[in-house]
Amino acid sequence: MATDDLIQRVRSVVAKNKGIPEDAVSLDSTFADLGMDSLDAVNLLFALEEEFDVSIPDHEARTINSVRGMVNGVETLLQQKSADTGTSG
Amino acid sequence: MHRVAITGLGVICALGKNTKEFWSSLQQGKVGIAPITAIDRSCLRFQNGAEVRDYNPHDYFQPKQADLMDRFAQFAVIAAKEAVKDAGLELTPEICSATAVITGACVGGQSSEDQGFYDIYRANRNRVHPMTIPKTMANAGASLICMELGITGAAFTISTACSSAAHAVGLGYSMVASGAAPVALVGGSEAPFSLGLLKAWEALRVVSPGTCRPFSKDRSGMILGEGGAMLVLEPMESAKARGVRIYGEVAGFGMSSDACHITHPSPDGAAAAMQRALSHAGVAPEQVGYINAHGTGTEVNDSTETAAIRKVFGAHADKLAVSSTKSMHGHTLGAAGALEAAAAVLALRDGILPPTANFTTPDPACNLDVIPNEARKTQVECCLSNSFAFGGLNAALVFKSA
Numbered sequence: 324m325a326t327d328d329l330i331q332r333v334r335s336v337v338a339k340n341k342g343i344p345e346d347a348v349s350l351d352s353t354f355a356d357l358g359m360d361s362l363d364a365v366n367l368l369f370a371l372e373e374e375f376d377v378s379i380p381d382h383e384a385r386t387i388n389s390v391r392g393m394v395n396g397v398e399t400l401l402q403q404k405s406a407d408t409g410t411s412g
Numbered sequence: 413m414h415r416v417a418i419t420g421l422g423v424i425c426a427l428g429k430n431t432k433e434f435w436s437s438l439q440q441g442k443v444g445i446a447p448i449t450a451i452d453r454s455c456l457r458f459q460n461g462a463e464v465r466d467y468n469p470h471d472y473f474q475p476k477q478a479d480l481m482d483r484f485a486q487f488a489v490i491a492a493k494e495a496v497k498d499a500g501l502e503l504t505p506e507i508c509s510a511t512a513v514i515t516g517a518c519v520g521g522q523s524s525e526d527q528g529f530y531d532i533y534r535a536n537r538n539r540v541h542p543m544t545i546p547k548t549m550a551n552a553g554a555s556l557i558c559m560e561l562g563i564t565g566a567a568f569t570i571s572t573a574c575s576s577a578a579h580a581v582g583l584g585y586s587m588v589a590s591g592a593a594p595v596a597l598v599g600g601s602e603a604p605f606s607l608g609l610l611k612a613w614e615a616l617r618v619v620s621p622g623t624c625r626p627f628s629k630d631r632s633g634m635i636l637g638e639g640g641a642m643l644v645l646e647p648m649e650s651a652k653a654r655g656v657r658i659y660g661e662v663a664g665f666g667m668s669s670d671a672c673h674i675t676h677p678s679p680d681g682a683a684a685a686m687q688r689a690l691s692h693a694g695v696a697p698e699q700v701g702y703i704n705a706h707g708t709g710t711e712v713n714d715s716t717e718t719a720a721i722r723k724v725f726g727a728h729a730d731k732l733a734v735s736s737t738k739s740m741h742g743h744t745l746g747a748a749g750a751l752e753a754a755a756a757v758l759a760l761r762d763g764i765l766p767p768t769a770n771f772t773t774p775d776p777a778c779n780l781d782v783i784p785n786e787a788r789k790t791q792v793e794c795c796l797s798n799s800f801a802f803g804g805l806n807a808a809l810v811f812k813s814a
Contacts, residue, residue, distance in 0.1 A: 360673070361676060362674065368617070369615060378457075384617060
């Protein structure tokens, strides 16, 4: 289960990227709810990669269409990253 | 107004270093897509591109001359020289002073610019090569064609992303039709395989990790390509008077702007360009037998283009053949409209329609006859070549058999 801190950071990135208040972004928000088009999604993926220093593969990016999906995806990538570097993260 | 004949073609791309090789590859459904060799691709998410293989500039240019030209400009000059020779055009002082040269280029001399930036930002050098500016400028192709051939007429470059060369062909057509130029040498060239630019394409997440499969259900994006193509246009009556072989006629040209989104295409904008081209040509939709599609192989382009074709052609959309030759020569950006115009014109001349290669599974959202994988013998009366650019700037050309 993702930590509150991780969820908060993802919400914050989404809000900043879309130019909307953080309150408007919930864990259950879908891209459609947020009025995001394909270019918004690409910009958001870039912002998440920058925030968490991870690389999000295209095939995984394509399946994500909600804030929850992003949180889970980032969490998995962070776990892989800490496993790869042998730290506890 | 003059009718406008196409009397010369020149092509260099992943499918061949001249028109003959290009056309032979297209008919065989040969795919020019392979792992990119121009740069170290270890830091790229995608690996494949459509490069001109075994290319040595010194086969075409003196070493000192080649040093002054970025790869994209070399392709422009190579294609232009082939096209002029093919047209049997005698470049008299009179012709040279009135001929127009219009090239399309989307990104210009990226490799030269990238090298300069690398030197400054990465290698901590404090100077870049003095030829960086003249090699990078997008009009280098047009300028070098003029210098090489001694052409002193109107010459300029159009940069409308993936529609650049189609706009160049269309503008040249307009100049010849109106009498503003007795001959126009038109087309485009591109050489986009620099690491900086490839990383930028990667960030946009539209390049396929595999290959280019336009209109297939399992399509996964575009594949970048490089090359150049140039066409010689002249009034039909002077082509006939010279007794030269005529590939076909440029019969109409249509342009539009989506005024909608910087990357997402609009079916209305694409349809408007096609409609205007047909009405300009005085050609009914039912006369069109083949469309060389923009067909990039991205999820959105191919379904949007299908919707646009259905909007323009109605029931006739089920009777015409549509293919994307980008499946073989890749997306050559600023050269695409010219390469694809050449493919369409050759298809018209020989009655052979090039296929959409790498096709696997039909997609209900792209339910057109896309000539899957194998070329088809069909004589058509008219064909269309579509180019739809990022930024929503569209161009469509109509060609008629001579």
